[in-house]
Amino acid sequence: MFLAKSGKGADKMGALLRDREVKKEYVARVKGEFPLGDIVCEEPLLTVAPKVALNRVKPSGKPAKTAFKRISYDGETSIVRCRPFTGRTHQIRVHLQYLGHPIANDPLYSNEWVWGPELGKNGAGDDEIIAERLGHIGRSRPAGTWINPVIDESDFKGEMLTGTKCEVCETDLFSDPSANDLDLWLHALTYSANDKSWSYATPFPEWALEPNRQYMELALEEAKKCEGTETAFSVGALLVKDGEILSTGYSRELPGNTHAEQCALEKYYEKTGTREIPEGTVIYTTMEPCSERLSGNLPCTDRILDTNIQTVFVGVLEPDTFVANNVGKQKLTDAGIHYIHIPGYEKACLAAATKKP
Numbered sequence: 001m002f003l004a005k006s007g008k009g010a011d012k013m014g015a016l017l018r019d020r021e022v023k024k025e026y027v028a029r030v031k032g033e034f035p036l037g038d039i040v041c042e043e044p045l046l047t048v049a050p051k052v053a054l055n056r057v058k059p060s061g062k063p064a065k066t067a068f069k070r071i072s073y074d075g076e077t078s079i080v081r082c083r084p085f086t087g088r089t090h091q092i093r094v095h096l097q098y099l100g101h102p103i104a105n106d107p108l109y110s111n112e113w114v115w116g117p118e119l120g121k122n123g124a125g126d127d128e129i130i131a132e133r134l135g136h137i138g139r140s141r142p143a144g145t146w147i148n149p150v151i152d153e154s155d156f157k158g159e160m161l162t163g164t165k166c167e168v169c170e171t172d173l174f175s176d177p178s179a180n181d182l183d184l185w186l187h188a189l190t191y192s193a194n195d196k197s198w199s200y201a202t203p204f205p206e207w208a209l210e211p212n213r214q215y216m217e218l219a220l221e222e223a224k225k226c227e228g229t230e231t232a233f234s235v236g237a238l239l240v241k242d243g244e245i246l247s248t249g250y251s252r253e254l255p256g257n258t259h260a261e262q263c264a265l266e267k268y269y270e271k272t273g274t275r276e277i278p279e280g281t282v283i284y285t286t287m288e289p290c291s292e293r294l295s296g297n298l299p300c301t302d303r304i305l306d307t308n309i310q311t312v313f314v315g316v317l318e319p320d321t322f323v324a325n326n327v328g329k330q331k332l333t334d335a336g337i338h339y340i341h342i343p344g345y346e347k348a349c350l351a352a353a354t355k356k357p
């Protein structure tokens, strides 16, 4: 939520929002393997049943447009960056559902009992049946979601009518909510004015980081394999596609003054006899990839930009010890690469990096 500190400020921000001069970006965690590349959904949206907050893609609806780009896929769910260009009710949720990848814990748009096994992909499902079933959720049935389904009565937990009333005021009493009632894997990541006069960013939520932590921990294990030196950092890196580890690397693993990212890439090229990294591969590195090398070798940032890699997860930014002002992060971000810091490993990454011989 934004609060202006003055009336003037509120007017200015309100006008920017109204004129769609504010760029918004969200992150969502969705069912299944979200497609690669720039995906744009421009299906019109209509509020079909306001009582149960049901919105759907309908030719008679209002124009809507959302752009999506996958960040990572763990074999079960995908982390997706979402950019809405219009502001319809539930726009991101409904467009993701229409594409066949509803938010994995969305109690409204990823409930199989309500939508059937296709979960409303391509607009499947009868409006009246869906609205009628949604009317039961939170009353005679608890909310169910794709990631946390409610199949039969043995799964019945979460908010629903208990059939009892408050002794004092006679209001209907509900049971306690479950995870399906309390959280939605959709988060506003950045807001920025198109004229670049201001921007605001929030950290990645834990549910978007959690599927990636195991790989950062493995990258850290790689970093620990390095032979310490006084003249360079010790870093670990991992190439992962669809939850499968393609290659690993650590500083000076290959002969010469080699870097972790470089070793992971070169080992993969060597193994496959190609110079191609498959689309959808992401890289985990314990330290921000270098943008300049004193040795004159190709910096890791450039090596990454030469591949299909679209997402870089890092454990810690590079300290200024050897090269002042590493601009690896800036260079990658400017090229449209998702650059994501996974918090919690800074100390361990730095300790591994500065191990003495």
Ligand SMILES: [Zn+2]
Binding pocket: 259, 260, 261, 289, 290, 299, 300, 301
């Ligand atoms: Zn490097």
